Amino acid sequence: MLIADSGSTKTDWRYLAADGQVHAFQTDGFNPYYQSTPQIVETLRAQFLPQLGNNAVSRVYYYGTGCINSTVNQHIIDALRAVLPDLQTVDVNSDMLGAARGAAGREPGIVCILGTGSNACCYDGNQITRGIQSLGFWLGDEGSGGYLGKTLVRQFFQEQLPTDLHDAFAARYHLDRATLLENAYQKPYPNRYFASFTPFLSENIAHPHAVGLVTDAFTLFLQTYISRFPEATIWPVHFVGSIASYFAEQLQQALQQAGLTLGRIVKAPAEALIKYHKQA
Template sequence: MNVLIADSGSTKTDWRLVTSSAAPRAIQTDGFNPYYQTTEQISTTLRAQLLPQLGGVSVSVAYFYGAGCSGSAVNVVVADALQSVLPDLLAVDINSDMLGAARAAAGREPGIVCILGTGSNACCYDGQQIARGIQSLGFWLGDEGSGGYLGKTLVRDFFQERLPADLRTIFAARYALDRPTLLENAYQKPFPNRYFASFTPFLSENRTHPHIVALLEDAFNLFLDTYVRRFPEANQWPVHFVGSIAYYFAESLQVAVRRTGLAMGHILKAPVERLVDFHRQTA
């Protein structure tokens, strides 16, 4: 029986094709979010990007952990898309990216599990299921500490002339960004979270600059205050992080965690490898 496991964010989806005859095959496609996309749109991307990489292998079971997969009404959007392009599917299990992060980072132990990627979120995981969470409000109303939030803060500082002169010069030369282009990407084009997250390499390249150090510190402190410290279990359980922002800005994140007195757990760039192990152990 061939199994397909997916961890999908708003930017990209990491897949693993697990068969009995070979090591898991790594596949990557665009990300999906059923709040922003229809079944037809997701199906089109799957046919163009996933099927060629499967190489004709028949898939019987699919486990999909995705951003926006927060209930049956939206989960069916992804389930129908998978079933439409994988006709041999016998079972498809759609869960939130939060549960995927929890299973990958904490396994079967309790912990506070956080996502810091293009978006952000956190939950209390009791070792089996998400026991408590804070409702994510998405890019415009939430996602504190995420790549989208960091990029939005950087760009806002540039246009409102809060960036120091040396950083303004570097930013202007690199991006040649004007106000109409910014507003078009923010309010008219799809996936503004991806657009603003695309500015985070600038933060990484200039991470030792005092302004960037403060920007990161403020963002991660806000994330911890908004999502993590509100849980009573935060003083008892380790705090794990999953996602590209957590991984690439681990040093700044660890400083923020230590200053709050929380117990630092694992930092994973992506959960998919550990999800393979999790499902193998439960098969």
């Protein structure tokens, strides 16, 4: 059995061997909404197959960003069957469902993704019962790594950062306007590009301005998404993703201010998904 938890930046793979041993490895992330089947196959052949080796796979449970309908999901199915022709089962679902099953297991709860992108849903312990449609990096993704990085860079160029943070950012990145705009509007994956600036916030999180920037972003996420779920007043709110993990203290503060109950924070749900599917 093979489980994939794929975001825009990276894919976490877990291979469950017949003897019960679990083998973990990573590849680049996939988004079938933007990538064609040949592009996905190329990455799988270059990065995935060498790490899988000669291990036989009969079932794949794939959870990924951009897997929003059967037409788009077919890109992933076709790509996996192209590199693993002996597959018996290929089950492709959204990263949101993977986050829900990984964080909440078989219990109901509000489940959120805070990674390179962001999203949220109501989960009944088996399936998503209600969600808010994600509008992606340019129109949404509040609270995400992409959003945090975009906010930080915008404040830098608009001279809204305190002098000490401004100087530290300039010394670290040597970023000019032309390079910024090229990465934002001409190169692929601007969400990954802007998310790459979030380590600066993490390293300077003791600074009041950095704390305020991160907490304000999480508060906006809760107001935009979670406040619209009546269940949020009675169910715990779980989080999955690197941003939720790195900024757990600020996230908890935003939840407390909103009167919400924090559930689990899971950096990556792949391990928990193995448990979920073994119990199926």
